Amino acid sequence: MTRYSETIERVMELLGKLPGIGARTAERLTFHLLKSDDAEALALADAVRDLKTKIRPCSICFNPTEREVCNLCADERRDKSTICVVEQPKDLLALESTGAYRGVYHVLMGVIDPLHDVEPEDLTIARLIERVQAGGVNEVILATNPTVAGDGTSLYIAEHLEHPGVKVTRLARGLPAGGQIEYANKSILSDAINERRGV
Amino acid sequence: MTRYSETIERVMELLGKLPGIGARTAERLTFHLLKSDDAEALALADAVRDLKTKIRPCSICFNPTEREVCNLCADERRDKSTICVVEQPKDLLALESTGAYRGVYHVLMGVIDPLHDVEPEDLTIARLIERVQAGGVNEVILATNPTVAGDGTSLYIAEHLEHPGVKVTRLARGLPAGGQIEYANKSILSDAINERRGV
Numbered sequence: 001m002t003r004y005s006e007t008i009e010r011v012m013e014l015l016g017k018l019p020g021i022g023a024r025t026a027e028r029l030t031f032h033l034l035k036s037d038d039a040e041a042l043a044l045a046d047a048v049r050d051l052k053t054k055i056r057p058c059s060i061c062f063n064p065t066e067r068e069v070c071n072l073c074a075d076e077r078r079d080k081s082t083i084c085v086v087e088q089p090k091d092l093l094a095l096e097s098t099g100a101y102r103g104v105y106h107v108l109m110g111v112i113d114p115l116h117d118v119e120p121e122d123l124t125i126a127r128l129i130e131r132v133q134a135g136g137v138n139e140v141i142l143a144t145n146p147t148v149a150g151d152g153t154s155l156y157i158a159e160h161l162e163h164p165g166v167k168v169t170r171l172a173r174g175l176p177a178g179g180q181i182e183y184a185n186k187s188i189l190s191d192a193i194n195e196r197r198g199v
Numbered sequence: 200m201t202r203y204s205e206t207i208e209r210v211m212e213l214l215g216k217l218p219g220i221g222a223r224t225a226e227r228l229t230f231h232l233l234k235s236d237d238a239e240a241l242a243l244a245d246a247v248r249d250l251k252t253k254i255r256p257c258s259i260c261f262n263p264t265e266r267e268v269c270n271l272c273a274d275e276r277r278d279k280s281t282i283c284v285v286e287q288p289k290d291l292l293a294l295e296s297t298g299a300y301r302g303v304y305h306v307l308m309g310v311i312d313p314l315h316d317v318e319p320e321d322l323t324i325a326r327l328i329e330r331v332q333a334g335g336v337n338e339v340i341l342a343t344n345p346t347v348a349g350d351g352t353s354l355y356i357a358e359h360l361e362h363p364g365v366k367v368t369r370l371a372r373g374l375p376a377g378g379q380i381e382y383a384n385k386s387i388l389s390d391a392i393n394e395r396r397g398v
Contacts, residue, residue, distance in 0.1 A: 014246050
């Protein structure tokens with residue numbers, strides 16, 4: 001079968017490898033780029049290049065950054081004695097957006113998931129333990145997702161993180177604000193009952 | 200609100216400008232690229248750059264190519280006396296995939312669409328007329344889409360393409376092979392009745 005010219009085929013192939021982008025979408029995007037403003041398409045090419053060359057994990061918390069140490073870890077006003085452990089940079093951003101937390105973070109870069117060949121060594125858990133052992137930490141908040149893999153990862157970390165004077169906590173479980181008991185599933189309701197508190 | 204680092208935000212913003220890619224998808228793609236193999240992401244950056252720097256319209260038919268003249272126009276075995284006029288490179292590829300056509304093409308790069316500010320001058324119609332006037336052409340097949348804009352564009356071209364010895368034709372209309380009369384709409388059935396032929 002006749003194909004597009006080599007360069008077009010290559011862009012289509014590479015775009016088609018991205019998650020959620022099928023062959024038809026890749027074709028549409030490629031022709032969009034081909035027709036679009038030169039500056040815009042070249043800016044995208046450069047930005048993707050920068051993403052792989054300029055961005056690296058923060059040497060303290062593994063949040064992606066252009067610098068040696070990320071903005072949050074470098075911020076004098078953040079409370080360095082509290083570390084909130086999250087799975088992904090996205091989770092960090094979601095927690096930050098609340099403005100309710102003034103400590104620092106530690107990004108695991110995944111969850112323990114043996115079925116997909118993700119072992120504890122593949123995450124940044126060892127580095128977290130080092131941070132705690134280095135001293136100055138009062139509390140570690142485990143903020144993994146409330147899923148089987150997230151809970152398993154938190155459990156593993158809690159077991160390996162015992163250190164005098166360091167309190168290990170996790171995020172509260174219960175009914176989601178704005179939700180309805182009628183539509184909550186068994187796990188949510190069990191959590192809500194088990195973690196009930198005085199009014 | 201706290202944001203990702205500048206480079207990450209820029210990739211997200213540029214990806215989010217692509218058609219059909221919203222903010223959430225752009226974020227997911229960006230983090231996929233950030234985690235993915237360096238070689239693959241850089242290959243994508245380079246390919247997008249090549250797309251804008253190496254690809255240009257064929258000087259004869261406007262099909263995108265890396266060369267001055269595209270493979271089809273350069274092919275000695277193609278019948279240069281028949282020109283099939285299509286809206287987009289995708290249409291050319293679809294027709295080529297049938298193997299039923301041995302002539303050459305002319306890519307309009309769109310359809311006349313005054314509501315979206317696409318006038319005849321924005322397409323490659325003038326160049327098509329020049330090709331025909333240069334001689335050696337026996338037939339021009341108008342293969343625009345069977346839509347209002349496609350039909351309008353074909354009509355415009357037919358009116359401006361009168362040239363002695365040049366037959367202007369269009370693709371056949373009727374029932375789509377494999378379709379069912381029961382589900383065909385009025386336009387399809389009208390075409391099928393009006394263009395009926397002897398068995």
